[in-house]
Amino acid sequence: MKEWPLWEVFIRSQHGLAHKHVGSLHAPDAEMAINNARDVYTRRNEGLSIWVVPASEVSASSPADKEALFEPANNKIYRHPTFFPVPEEVKHM
Amino acid sequence: MLLDDKSVYLMRLGDNALVLSQRLSEWCGKGPAFEEDMALTNIALDLIGQARMWLSYAGEVEGRGRDEDALAFRRDSHEFTNLLLVEQPNGDYAQTLVRQFFFDAWHQLVLEALRRSSDDRIADIAAKAIKEVAYHLRRSSDLVVRLGDGSAESRRRMQDAVDELWMFTGEMFNADETEELLGAQGLACDPSTLMDAWLAMVSEVFAEATLELPAGEWMQKGGKQGRHGEHLGLLLAEMQFLQRAYPGATW
Helix, strand or coil, X not given: CCCCCEEEEEEEECCCCCCEEEEEEECCCHHHHHHHHHHHHCCCCCEEEEEXXXXXXXXXXXXXXXXXHHHHHHCCHHHCCCCCXXXXXXXXX | CHHHHXXXXXXXXXXXXXHHHHHHHCCCCCCCCHHHHHHHHHHHHHHHHHHHHHHHHHHHHHCCCCCHHHHHHXXXXXXXXXXXXXXXXXXXXXXXXXXXXXXXXXXXXXXXXXXXXXXXXXXXHHHHHHHHHHHHHHHHHHHHHXXXXXXXXXXXXXXXXXXXXXXXXXXXXXXXXXXXXXXXXXXXXXXXXXXXXXXXXXXXXHHHHCCCCCCCCCCCCCHHHCCCCHHHXXXXXXXXXXXXXXXXXXX
């Protein structure tokens, strides 16, 4: 059997607001990828909606760029909104 | 008399689901791809759930103190009333898929009819099961098209499977006295009324799959009356081994 292409699977769960990456799987096309995702990733009632994306279409940052991409954010503490007192009644912050 | 007919009918529904589930679970760990393996075993689990509902109810209606486990694990081959189609061996993947497709198409029609049963519990079970079966049918018809209209080898294998299993399809539509009686009362479904819809469904999928509907008219029968081939005995020997060797064992 020829190897099927890889798909990245995103599930929007019962409680979550956004689709979340849950893993990947092989399938010959998008329709079967969704069917397979249903069987592989939603067996315990996890999902309300499924997205599948060809893994080859995902562009990823390079691990070598880690410092250039992320270091500047870490050493500017004023970018973190931790200096504001949050009233207790405010949820989900 | 009516109670007997009702429990007989419920047992048939349960036996179909149970035996096909056992067959599908034989693929566990051996599927042609990880994703297919998961899909087949999911379907097996769906069917187990349905078998439990039908057999529990059958046991209650029968009133002889047999629960779902007693019916599943302590009956012999001649007491099983499943269709011959579902006990056929897995064969290659084409045979497994064609068997599934023939059954799913029939199963959906039966459950649609049973959803309107005059018996509330039958209607409830059917309404629950039909959601699962709609997916089973969507999946199996999709794969029949892909493999039928696939490579030369996949098409040959699919057509061979169709030709081989065709003689087990007639039994699905032979109504016996039990089904005629319960059908007339609106409690069950007279399967002879489903044949045209089933043929239309299968023909449509086959046309897309470039598969040919066999011309053969001679059909096997007897499963519903407990006359089975050797395959069922072997399947039960494996399925029932634990309860036969260690009666009442639990874990």
